[in-house]
Amino acid sequence: MKEKSLYLIDGNSILYRAYYAIRNLATSQGFPTNAIYGFLQTLGKIKEEKKPPYLAIVFDAHGPTIRHEAYQEYKANRKPMPEDLVIQVPLLKKILQAQRLKLLEIEKFEADDVLASLAIKAATHGYKPVIVTTDKDLLQVVTRNIFVFNPVKNKLYTPEEVKRELGVYPQQVIDVLALMGDSSDNVPGVPGIGLKTARKLIQQFGSLTNLLNNLDKLKNPRVKNTIANNLDVLELSKNLVTVESQIPLPFHPEEFRVGEEDGEALIQFYRDLEFHSLLQASMAKIVKEGKKQKLSYEIVDNEEQLLRLLPQLKAKKQLSIDTETTSPDPTRARLVGISFTWAPHQAFYLPLGHDYPGAPAQIPISRAVEILHGVLANPEIKKIGQNIKYDLIVLRRAGFEVKGIDTDTMILSYLLEPNWGKHNLDKLAAHYLQTSTISYHDIAGKGAQAKTMDKIAIETVAPYACQDADLAWQLAQVLWPRVEQAGLSPIYRQIELPLIEVLADMEMWGVKVDRLQLAKISQEIKQEMQQLENKIFSACGLKFNLNSPQQLSRVLFEVLRLPPSKKTKVTRRFSTGSSVLEELAKKHPIAQEILEYRQLAKLKSAYADALPKLINPQTGRIHTSYNQTVAATGRLSSSDPNLQNIPIRGEWGRRFRQAFIPEPNYLLLTADYSQIELRVLAHLSQDPALIKVFREDGDIHAEIAQQLFSTNLLDQAEQRRRAKIINFSIIYGASAYSLARELGTTPREAQQFIDLYFARFPEVKNYLQKSIHQTAEKGFAETLFGRRRPVPELKHKNAQVRQFGERIALNTPIQGTAADLIKKAMIDIWQEIKKRKLASRMIIQVHDELVFEVPDSEVELMSSLVKEKMEEVYPLAVPLKVKLAWGINWAESK
Known part of the structure; x- marks a missing residue:
């Protein structure tokens, strides 16, 4: 009914x-x-x-x-x-x-x-x-x-x-x-x-x-x-x-009665409110109802057609290109087809690798490489794409030479809206073009029944492929005026655009890991976990599943009768989360042992067992993906795997880094910026005392320790560690309460540290206050190179949200500028390696650190080159300092 x-x-x-x-x-x-x-x-x-x-x-x-x-x-x-x-x-x-x-x-x-x-x-x-x-x-x-x-x-x-x-x-x-x-x-x-x-x-x-x-x-x-x-x-x-x-x-x-919606009005509402998923759904509904643009998408299914099209391609100043492949991993994907366009609502699809029963003959990839060389390798024909780094890697691996990379719509959108998180084509098409898209799942299916592109009929793939190139073209026309109006063109042209090829090379080279070393680490972690497990079972007098939050909660709070804390939202049982266990560890050793067990379990599953599975069978190396459009500050991130999360500290951190190795007759060279964010702060604040410390090559953490703890420069490591916490906490807007929690002191004592710090560096205090005020006035925080990050939180009614906005206003100019500096250094080093035709290659970037795989014969040359390019990347008010090291694995080069 x-x-x-x-x-x-x-x-x-x-x-x-x-x-x-x-x-x-x-x-x-x-x-x-x-x-x-x-x-x-x-x-x-x-x-x-x-x-x-x-x-x-x-x-x-x-x-x-x-x-x-x-x-x-x-x-x-x-x-x-x-x-x-x-x-x-x-x-x-x-x-x-x-x-x-x-x-x-x-x-x-x-x-x-x-x-x-x-x-x-x-x-x-x-x-x-x-x-x-x-x-x-x-x-x-x-x-x-x-x-x-x-x-x-x-x-x-x-x-x-x-x-x-x-x-x-x-x-x-x-x-x-x-x-x-x-x-x-x-x-x-x-x-x-x-x-x-x-x-x-x-x-x-x-x-x-x-x-x-x-x-x-x-x-x-x-x-x-x-x-x-x-x-x-x-x-x-x-x-x-x-x-x-x-x-x-x-x-x-x-x-x-539920009637027909006013689709156009809803689209405008959702766009204004930045409801991207709802916007895409509304667009899809309009398309489904038949209200869509007339399109001209064609299949180029033989050499004669491609040769007829070639003069038009060569005559264009800009081309939008997109590739269809068998995998989202460009270092494993096989090329299935290329789509391209030079005008809205039209595109051509060139099938090259469809392989299914009844599939028609297609131009061999080797022949396509020959025919399209004058187009793809011509730097005067500017290439447009969405996440064009992916296409660049796929095309290079297939034998194409590609020059003239010019516009990545994903990066343009990211520069305009760095807080969005995702800048996928569906989202951008809905937001900027009011257009719905054919989704990958529409043509490939989902789950176990999903097909790879090469197994799908050319006639089915062609509209999808053409649409991708078409939408990238249209987005470029919409986004470029906005980027230029916002003053973001320089940071795109000078940093983000040239960085695309740098990262493409890094991803293609990949990183070599020692599979046997990782297996050994996994076994050792397993043994240590078993020892901890026995110790825990002995302490509580029964065996249970340590990985079950429900069973653990019962043991801790019913069997051992430890004081419970908050309940979980879903199960309504007492929480056994990390923060709860850290508090319980002050009362009972079993909580600390459980924390250690969990940490070991994470190391085993996320690194020791996972990394070998990511080794590419063709290259024998791991090929991470570097993301330019994720972190709102401008930092790079990496995924599949996230090399930036490889453990650093402690014995396990050293062991894991030992598993990252060079090829025979090569060494790993690491270059790490020293205290780059504090040096950026000195430049931005123009604080004379802070500038003096760095110009005299002093140790800023030791200096602060000497002032705050009444010690001398030969103070113990703990005093310096506390000074380091104070340095970074204060410049990123930490309150006396949060600083006290970090240091294990009282809020009153923490406030005294803050007051002493600002007494020593008064211009730092003025700069931080001014940063918040200017960000609130402009609506965005800005780096030295002009990267912007909107901070709407500063206008929020909720005081906690505003305080979060203040921390963003302080963090972004400093951390974002540091990110821009290392990106620029990467570009400069890469260009110099290319210019000198060196065999060395940049293989890892982790925040302030770069790792190179260097032939034994180039170690001295590369050490000099890298140090020079990184330290002279930009003329700050204080010198940039780089620590160099090299060795037979990543741990030895630290």
Whole structure:
């Protein structure tokens, strides 16, 4: 009977739940969007899963209600709606109207009353109403024909389900609520009676009326006297918790029918609010309904056609290109086809490696290399792409020479919106072009049934491939004016663009690892884990699964009776997370042993066992992927594997780094910037005292230790370690409280350290204050090279969010400038290696450190070259210093 289903949404209930469930979500301009987004997610899920033919959303009306007239203190203790929620409500209602949904607000009545009245009226007309709410008060209206659905619990309430959960039937809910009251609505109830007692009384007597008629039968004198002395309060409470279900509302079912959305309006709303997933979904819906651009996509399926097309390709100043392959890993992928275009809404697909039963003959890749050489290898024909580094690696591995890399739309978008996190083509097409895309899964399938591109028909792949090149072309035309207007062209041209080829080379070279060494490490970790496991079992007197949080929680807090902390949201068991175990470790050694066990388990699974599986069978090396568009500060990240997370400290860190080795007759050369972020701070702040330390080649951490701890330059390592914490904590806006926690001191002592630090370096303090002020004024933080990061958090109403924004405002110029410096150094070194035709190669970048694989004969030359290029990369107010080392593995070169 789905065609008669009417879903009635409790707007305020869902709104508040969304607001508190999703925190700190805002646009890049600082407009809060958490409540809107959460509401639309819940609503969208209901529409998608339940597919209700009829739907209405009911909100509380403004002003006093009938309950306020009866009891002035009704909801008097409830705080007003938060300001950052208030400003979202009008916009949410406009979006719901654009979805063509019925909205209701009835003066003097709460949403509960309207929902109940509509539900009863709908049921009498033969409809099946479902009230969507998290409010328990509405369970009183549940009948055989009226239901309540809680979207958080994903539970549909029938009379039996209400009884199962509350212990009473729907018609008894009012009596239970009247007895216990409701502190959130300031409903008094009977003093001293809570849910358990109220439920037990109604279960015993059946109803409040019957209870009052039989008070003398109550065995508990306190409960009997309390009820007898509060009959007026009880009557008032019952009136307040009873929903008004007889509001004289007209019922015209067609007003509630879910109709066709205003797609264009929704697209504009979602784009403005930066709801990328919702935007893509709306675009896809419009395309599905046939409202799409006329496209001219062609297959070039033989040599004659390609040769006819060749003069046009050679005549173009710009070409957008894209490759189709068998793998997302460019160092393993086989080339299946190339698409290219030079104008919007048209493209050509050249199939080269489709291999399935009935596949037509295709141009051999070797022949395509010959034909397209004058196009792809011509630096005057500028190449456009989305994540073009991937295409560059694939094409090079297939034998193509590629020059003229010019525009990567993914990087352009990242420079404009570094906080987005992802800059995939679907997202960019929806946001900038208002266009939906054919997804990979649309043509390849999902899961075990998914096919690789070479196994899919050319006719199926061609529109997908052409679309990718077409959209990259269109995005370039849209993004470049924005990049230039924002003043971001120099950092793209001078750093991000030339870095593409540097990273492509690094990824193609890869890193050699010692498989036997990793196997040995894995076995040693396993043995140490077993020893720890036995020690833990012995301490608690039983064996259990150490990897099970539930079993561990029971052992720690029930068997050993250690003091519990917070509960988890999902299982509602006491947490056994790291922060909890760290606190427990102060009281019982078993907690520290569990932490050590977990650390070893992570080392084994994430590195010792995982790294050998990532060795490329063709090259015998690991090929990580360096990401230019992930970290908002401008830092590079790496993935598959993340080499930046390879353990550094301790014995295990040394052992793992020993597994990274060079080829025979090569050494590993490491070059590490010394205290680069503090040197950047000296330049940006122009603090004379800080500049003096670095110009005199002093040890900044030892200097601070000497001042703060009244020691000399020969102080012990612990004093220097504490000084290092202070140095970095202060410049990134740490409070006295957080610094105290890091140092293990009191907040008062930590504040004294901060005051002493700023007394020594007053211009640093002025610079940090000015950074926050200027960032708030401009709306973005900026590096020395002009990289920008929007900081909407500085405009947030919530003080904690603003403090987070302040830390971003302090962190970005310093860390971002340091990232720009090492990127520029990488480019300079790479260009010099190419120019001199050296056999050395850059293979790893980890924040401030570069690793090179160097022939024995080039060690001295490369040491000199690398040191010079890194230290002279940019003229700061203080010298940049680089530490060099080399050896037969990564550990030996540290």
